[in-house]
Amino acid sequence: MADMLDLPLVLLHAFPLDSRMWNDIREPLSQRARLITPDQRGLGRTPLPVTSREPSLDDAARDLVALLDKLELEQVVLGGCSMGGYVALALLRLAPERVGGLVLIDTKASADKPEAAENRHALAKRADDEGIEGWLAGQLLPNLLAESTLGSRPDIAETVRDLVESQPAPGIAWAARAMAARPDSAGLLPGADVPALVLVGEHDTLTPYAEASAMAEALPRAELVxxxxxxxxxxxxxxxxxxxxxxDWLG
Incomplete structure (x- = not known):
């Protein structure tokens, strides 16, 4: 296995955003590693492929394998926030030999509970029927940002709102359905014998500390922050x- 410091760092964005969510950490990370931040299918600047297959994050993971092949990268440090973490785990299942390290940010290994999956399907249907303008950002913001952020940092809330509202509705619907269908990935973690960093926001209610702690405990070589x-x-x-x-984790 290559030294982790020699490997490119791939960061996968959260739902329902795109790779611009990494803008404020690009400069410091790029000084240490080759940083790659793709837009996932149907979001940002990446089109949604025409397919008859049911939405699955496995296809998003295959997109990433194709990107790594195109860039001639045998192995990377793979990170993701929220949905990006789900895709990272899907790639760990699909092609574990491509992963030389893991950065799991505000995400979880467990599958959706039935109520959460139903909510995602309802969101997808509304996006299909109405588009996303005027409702999606307002519905999601209270869960995406800490109460203190919403109350005292309107610039951050506005940035997130702009990112959400710039996404194509079909991509939003596809991603919501793909996340609802994802399997439980907890069983993958004990076999992922690579350095891992698990990061979680103190006030994250969507993927709380308990989920982050469970991942860090299951991973053989994890640090929890x-x-x-x-x-x-x-x-x-x-x-x-x-x-x-x-x-700090990269050393």
Whole structure:
């Protein structure tokens, strides 16, 4: 296995955002590693392929394998926030030999409970029927950001709102259905014998500390870091803390 410091760092964005969510941590991370931040299928600048297959994050993982092949990268340090973490785990299942390290940010290994999956399907149907303008950002913001962020940092809330509202509705619907269908990945973790960093916002209610702690305990070589004062989107809420934790972990 290559030395982790020699490997590119791939970061996969959260739902329903795109790779611009990493803008505030690009500079410090790029000084240490080759940083790759793709938009996932149907979001940002990446089109949604025409397919008759049911939405599955396995296809998003295959997209990533194709990207790594195109870039001639045999192995990377793979990170993801929220949905990006789910895709990272899907790739760990599909092609574990491509993963030389893991950075799991505000995400979880467990599958959706039935109520959560139903909510995702309802969101997808509404996106299909109405588009996303005027409702999606407002519905999601209270869970994406910490209460203190929403109350005292309107610039962050506005950035997230703009990111959400710039996404194509079909991509939103596809991603919501794919997340609802994802399997439980907890069983993968004990076999992932690579350095791992698990980051979680102190006030993350969507993927809380208990989920992060469970992943860190199951991974053989994991470090767990809590980001004080942050909610579910730590790289946007406290970028210096997130980039600092990643850089410390990289050594």
């Amino acid at each position: 809590t980001v004080p004062g942050a909610g579910h989107l730590t790289p946007l809420e406290h970028p210096a803390a997130v980039s600092g934790a990643i850089l």
